Amino acid sequence: MSTNRYPKTQIKPFQFLQAIGRVILSFLMTAGRLSLFTLEGTSHCLRGPWYFRIIYRQMIEIGFYSLPVVGLTAVFAGMVLALQSYTGFARFSAEGAIANVVVLSITRELGPVLAGLMVAGRIGAAMAAEIGTMRVTEQIDALTTLSTNPMKYLVAPRLIAGVTMLPILVFIADIIGVFGGYLVAVYKLDFNASNYIRNTLEFLEVSDVVSGLVKASVFGFLVTLMGCYHGYNSRGGAQGVGRATTNAVVSASILILCFDYILTEAFFAK
Amino acid sequence: MTAQISIQDVHKNFGSKHVLAGITLEIKKGDSVVIIGGSGTGKSVTLKCVLGLLTPEQGKIEIDGNNILRMTASQREKINDHIGVMFQGAALFDSMPVWENVAFGLLAKNKLSREAARTLALDKLALVGLGEKICDLSPTDLSFGMQKRVGLARAIASDPSIVFFDEPTTGLDPIMADVINDLILAVNDKIGATAITITHDMQSARKIGNTIAMLHQGKISWTGPVSDVDNSGSKVLDQFINGRTEGPIKMALRA
Numbered sequence: 001m002s003t004n005r006y007p008k009t010q011i012k013p014f015q016f017l018q019a020i021g022r023v024i025l026s027f028l029m030t031a032g033r034l035s036l037f038t039l040e041g042t043s044h045c046l047r048g049p050w051y052f053r054i055i056y057r058q059m060i061e062i063g064f065y066s067l068p069v070v071g072l073t074a075v076f077a078g079m080v081l082a083l084q085s086y087t088g089f090a091r092f093s094a095e096g097a098i099a100n101v102v103v104l105s106i107t108r109e110l111g112p113v114l115a116g117l118m119v120a121g122r123i124g125a126a127m128a129a130e131i132g133t134m135r136v137t138e139q140i141d142a143l144t145t146l147s148t149n150p151m152k153y154l155v156a157p158r159l160i161a162g163v164t165m166l167p168i169l170v171f172i173a174d175i176i177g178v179f180g181g182y183l184v185a186v187y188k189l190d191f192n193a194s195n196y197i198r199n200t201l202e203f204l205e206v207s208d209v210v211s212g213l214v215k216a217s218v219f220g221f222l223v224t225l226m227g228c229y230h231g232y233n234s235r236g237g238a239q240g241v242g243r244a245t246t247n248a249v250v251s252a253s254i255l256i257l258c259f260d261y262i263l264t265e266a267f268f269a270k
Numbered sequence: 271m272t273a274q275i276s277i278q279d280v281h282k283n284f285g286s287k288h289v290l291a292g293i294t295l296e297i298k299k300g301d302s303v304v305i306i307g308g309s310g311t312g313k314s315v316t317l318k319c320v321l322g323l324l325t326p327e328q329g330k331i332e333i334d335g336n337n338i339l340r341m342t343a344s345q346r347e348k349i350n351d352h353i354g355v356m357f358q359g360a361a362l363f364d365s366m367p368v369w370e371n372v373a374f375g376l377l378a379k380n381k382l383s384r385e386a387a388r389t390l391a392l393d394k395l396a397l398v399g400l401g402e403k404i405c406d407l408s409p410t411d412l413s414f415g416m417q418k419r420v421g422l423a424r425a426i427a428s429d430p431s432i433v434f435f436d437e438p439t440t441g442l443d444p445i446m447a448d449v450i451n452d453l454i455l456a457v458n459d460k461i462g463a464t465a466i467t468i469t470h471d472m473q474s475a476r477k478i479g480n481t482i483a484m485l486h487q488g489k490i491s492w493t494g495p496v497s498d499v500d501n502s503g504s505k506v507l508d509q510f511i512n513g514r515t516e517g518p519i520k521m522a523l524r525a
């Protein structure tokens with residue numbers, strides 16, 4: 001019996017087609033698995049009983065402990081925005097529009113996207129690592145044998161917390177970001193404080209803020225979903241958990257930017 | 271008496287690796303079955319198939335006459351209610367203290383208040399030789415042998431009628447191993463639970479088992495009462511219990 005484990009590389013006629021087929025198949029399989037996971041996770045969010053203790057703990061983790069990171073990001077984003085738009089707008093004497101530019105960019109775009117990306121790095125990674133470790137140390141199996149559905153116990157509370165807490169987080173980030181713009185405008189660029197505030201509020205519409213919060217909610221879902229999905233399906237020890245963590249952050253970040261465009265188009269396309 | 275657990279011609283592959291190649295085993299109610307076999311022969315995989323954690327490619331598994339492979343998740347949950355499992359790697363939840371681990375099944379079903387659950391957890395921990403000192407620690411602060419004992423306490427906490435022990439005595443000192451053997455016997459004798467134990471430890475197998483089943487090359491190669499193991503006439507079993515290198519079990523055939 002002489003099976004050659006490392007055959008010489010040779011081009012077989014159907015190898016190329018085989019490779020293409022394999023890629024397509026594995027893509028379809030992943031897409032199918034992710035869809036099923038999403039459906040099952042969402043259905044557990046909507047159907048009781050709920051584990052309120054865990055939902056609460058996740059909400060604190062996402063909403064409260066992410067505040068410093070998200071707040072810092074927002075304040076600097078607002079400051080940079082004011083400075084940049086000043087240098088740009090000064091060229092055609094439209095400095096008065098800075099307040100508007102800052103508040104609209106923050107509420108509609110930067111608030112949700114930056115908060116989403118920060119939370120993806122913080123929460124998505126942590127969820128993938130925690131659930132992934134539970135998978136490879138058989139804790140998820142143990143849950144099942146203790147008559148506890150892991151989708152209901154692990155995944156649903158995280159999805160609920162993500163969907164509800166990100167809008168709150170982004171609302172706070174909006175305020176902090178606008179405040180950052182105000183700081184730069186008033187203390188560095190010598191704008192009149194009350195004028196700046198009036199300009200900020202004058203053209204702001206409820207729909208600007210609400211659209212940002214809806215985006216935040218969707219991003220919260222995407223981040224927690226990716227964290228849970230990659231963690232839940234991780235295999236292969238510490239290395240597998242590491243891979244799951246990376247995949248969770250990368251895929252959540254890409255999905256956030258992708259859905260940002262889709263949602264913007266849906267909200268504002270005339 | 272009809273079998274409480276019946277495993278019929280179960281096959282399980284991982285990719286191209288055939289781990290189970292037609293396992294058949296009947297386990298009677300109240301029996302204490304010990305499954306032995308070389309490392310990596312699929313003992314834990316068999317257990318996971320019975321628990322519904324892995325789905326076999328082929329075969330039938332019945333618990334109390336119900337085919338568990340055809341059940342919905344919620345039907346399985348009901349069956350799992352009266353099954354206790356001690357995992358080979360303990361598999362404790364590191365996000366909660368030791369006592370909550372032990373009481374998890376009871377707390378999850380809201381059967382008990384937290385105080386009552388804690389008291390009960392302390393009782394069960396005492397059975398495995400663990401005191402109140404460790405009950406508020408995280409499982410990660412315990413040695414592996416202690417973790418396994420917590421796992422055992424968790425497995426028997428809700429008085430199950432079927433208990434699975436995956437290598438309960440590995441990693442324990444001889445005296446503690448014997449305490450655990452006695453505990454498994456007590457669960458089997460006094461409470462009348464069906465006990466299925468996986469072990470490499472022949473001394474403990476002889477002590478706790480009524481029936482021995484030997485797993486070899488993906489099949490049950492011998493099964494019979496514990497009194498027959500020494501004159502079973504099976505070369506595989508002879509080699510295994512005497513720990514010889516020569517015989518039908520070849521190193522090269524493993525894994």
Ligand SMILES: Nc1ncnc2c1ncn2[C@@H]1O[C@H](COP(=O)(O)OP(=O)(O)OP(=O)(O)O)[C@@H](O)[C@H]1O
Nearest residue numbers: 284289307308309310311312313314315316358525
């Ligand atoms: N999830 C998995 N993916 C791929 N292969 C697996 C998986 N789980 C188990 N196996 C393989 O199945 C075989 C049997 O594993 P199993 O854990 O059942 O062994 P075991 O009999 O319990 O051994 P031990 O006595 O060392 O615990 C091993 O060769 C293992 O590599």
Ligand SMILES: [Mg+2]
Nearest residue numbers: 313314358436
């Ligand atoms: Mg094993």
